[in-house]
Amino acid sequence: MELKQLIRKEYGLNILNLSKLTKFAHHDVYLAETTNKNKVIIKLLPNMNKKSKSSIFLQVKLAKKNIAPNIIKNNAGEYFISNYKNILFLQKYIETSEEVGCNISDLITMYKELGNTKIHGDLRPSNALYTKDHHSYFIDFEYFGPGNRSSEILKFLILESEGDIEYIYNKYTQISNEIKLQNLEVAAGTVLKEGYNFDFVLNHLTDLNSDYLKKEIKEHVLVIKTCLEKINVKR
Structure with missing residues (x-):
């Protein structure tokens, strides 16, 4: 039909x-x-x-x-x-703001609802809809499941801020005051060990168009570069 x-x-x-x-x-x-x-x-x-x-x-x-x-x-x-x-x-359908952002209180609420051992699975700025009244709605939970929320949150903050280390430190600290997270440096080491999900990209090359691939690779480089160059990584 x-x-x-x-x-x-x-x-x-x-x-x-x-x-x-x-x-x-x-x-x-x-x-x-x-x-x-x-x-x-x-x-x-x-x-x-x-x-x-x-x-x-x-x-x-x-x-x-x-x-x-x-x-x-x-x-x-x-x-x-x-x-x-x-x-x-x-x-x-959620009308989003032209301003890029995320309501950190809403992000904290989401993780409290997910529980200590579960993560969103595909948390990125495009899956955190930010409205004109500064509220965040989260979407695309198809990859929800067990995982390390410290590394997922860190990757999200890096992508959202485009590697702004002051923003990353401030927001990560704010979140860690509400839910249990790894030390930021340890979380950065975890991100590097996980390889920032690049295996996922390689496994789905035939499903991705060139624009999406370029975006994924650019984000991958930004996350790895931020962890290596701007955060004193403990591995």
């Missing part, structure tokens, strides 16, 4: 305009505008294991804390629809 027809049947929404935002590793994202001028995000995930469904329920939980966009229920009152191949769900 064509996507617009499927949304009309399952959600009662009439889609006026539909544009694909990205396609990556069988993960499709669309921006849809309904006939009443509302915007929604449509996501198609592979229905391969329980992880896709778990990421949706996690976002439902975080939306109740106002740190993730609301998931829109379908006509049956469910948060997604699925078949043997895909899981489809709709989330509220």
Whole structure:
């Protein structure tokens, strides 16, 4: 069934305009505008294991804390629809600010909700939607799971600030006052040992277009360079 027809049947929404935002590793994202001028995000995930469904329920939980966009229920009152191949769900569209930033209090709240041993899995500025009223909503939890939150937070702060070491120290300290983190220098050593997720890029070369690859490599270099040159790394 064509996507617009499927949304009309399952959600009662009439889609006026539909544009694909990205396609990556069988993960499709669309921006849809309904006939009443509302915007929604449509996501198609592979229905391969329980992880896709778990990421949706996690976002439902975080939306109740106002740190993730609301998931829109379908006509049956469910948060997604699925078949043997895909899981489809709709989330509220968030208008973002032209200003780059992140509300650190919202970031802390997210990690408190995730627990001591779990991480976002793909935390980057593009997955932390920053609004005009200086609020942050977090998206794309498909890689949520066990991990080192100290290194994930450090990588995020490096990317968000483009390697501004004063900002990184100040925000990392602020966060570590609220949740348990490694010493900053130790976290930098962990980032280097992890290789900043470059294996992920290599494993998905055929799924990435050249612009995305260039962006990933540039971010990789920035993170490694910041850890090596600006932080006194303890390894």
